[in-house]
Amino acid sequence: MRLAYKAVLCSPDFLYFQEMPGRLDGEALASRLSFLLWRSIPDDELMASAQTGELLTDKGLKLQFSRMLRDPKSKRFISDFAGQWLDLRHVHDTSPDRFLFPEYFCDNHLVDSCVAETEATLEEMIRQNLPVRTVVDADFVLINERLAELYGIDEVKGLSIRRVNLPPDSLRGGLLTQSSVMKVTANGLTTSPVLRGVWVMDRILGTPPSPPPPGAGSIEPDTRGAVTVREQLAKHSQLESCASCHAAIDPPGFALESFDVMGKWRDHYRSIGEGDEVDIKVALRDVKYKRGLPVDASGVTQDGFRFHDIYQFRTYLCGQQEQLARNLTERFLVFATGAGISFADCPIIGEILQRNAEAGYPIQSLLQDVILSETFRSK
Known part of the structure; x- marks a missing residue:
């Protein structure tokens, strides 16, 4: 029996959807939709819709999409999509330096909370059909007491994640400044403008930089506090082969340098060597780090936009709503079909963006139009 079980589990009929080339039939479309939104097999109602042919119509597909998205099982889609799109699967891959950031050492509650925040935020954006600009600039956060303490937000108590409205001048809101993003874009020791810049270009704007040339080398932060990573990057970018890429990569990374x-x-870096002594205790012990050089979060984007801080850089990103929507639509399509974007998909993506432009590219509408597309309904 064990041998028979192994044979079943390894067979193509078990591992792959049975989809014939061309337009999908009702059962194949039901499976594709169910594994997208529920990460599981279709239920009876979905299969009944497929067998009657209703699912093959736009109206029937919309009806099932709305029903399935309201079901609690759709949280599986939120978690898996966020993990893939935003790199949340790697949130435990590195740990901050225990001497530079002792308050975060072994704080798994904070790490788990920050992932929960990002997933809850994405869920809120989809369920409320919010415009795509909320990816980088929203007037709310979904946090618990531990995250509120980290963000400096008062009057939030308890472990549960809940929505908190923000004042107009808040630096929080959206995915860009969330704790989980700062964690996955750190380099395992301290912050890295290069990693953060590449992440913003790729994950948020959908314009990933070219791979570094052979022998380009890496930038290691100076934890002694003698120089900043900006000064190291300026020296590194003197090489002609490195300058053009860093002109695009570094500005988004610099904009996020005000976050540890x-x-x-933070207004200053921390250092182990040079700097001013600080009178701070963590877990009843004096910290070993010192107050280092000031943070400079200014920069100039490759197209000439000059910013001084995260507020102005966020304004710059909000001015690129079409690119934000294009990136998100493409990621929905890749996640939904399991195939990369081809040349033939470009007109379909263009039509989806055109239909949703006037409304500010609502996120649920983008996802629904991906499901209604010929790419999703065909193999």
Whole structure:
């Protein structure tokens, strides 16, 4: 029996959807939709819709999409999509330096909370059909007491994640400044403008930089506090082969330098060597780090937009709503079909963006139009 079980589990009929080339039939479309939104097999209602042919119509497909998205099982889609799109699967891959950031050492509650925040935020954006600009600039956060402490937000108590409205001048809101993003874009020791810049270009704007040329080398932060990573990058970028790429990569990374490895606001770096002594205790012990050089979060984007801080850089990103929507639509399509974007998909993506432009590219509408597309309904 064990041998028979192995044979079943390894067979193509078990591992792959049975989809014939061309337009999908009702059962194949039901499976594709169910594994997208529920990460599981279709239920009876979905299969009944497929067998009657209703699912093959736009109206029937919309009806099932709305029903399935309201079901609690759709949280599986939120978690898996966020993990893939935003790199949340790697949130435990590195740990901040225990001497530079002792307050985060072994704080798994904070790490788990920050992932929960990002997933809850994405869920809110989809369920409320919010415009795509909320990816980088929203007037709310979904946090618990531990995250509120990190972000400096008062009157939030308890472990549960809940929505908190923000004042107009808040630096929080959206995915860009969330703790989970700051964590996955740290380099395992301290912050890295290069990693953060590449992440913003790729994950948020959908314009990933070219791979570094052979022998380009890496930038290691100076934890002694003698120089900043900006000064190191300036020296590194003197090489002609490195300058053009860093002109695009570095500005988004510099804009996020005011956030430490877990997303707390800072005005100065921390150092182990040079700097001013600080009178701070963590877990009843004096900290070993010192107050280092000031943070400079200014920069100039490759197209000439000059910014001084995260507020102005966020304004720059909000001015690129079409690119934000294009990136998100493409990622929905890749996640839904399991195939990369081809030349033939470009007109379909263009039509989806055109239909949703006037409304500000609502996120649920983008996802629904991906499901209604010929790419999703065909193999």
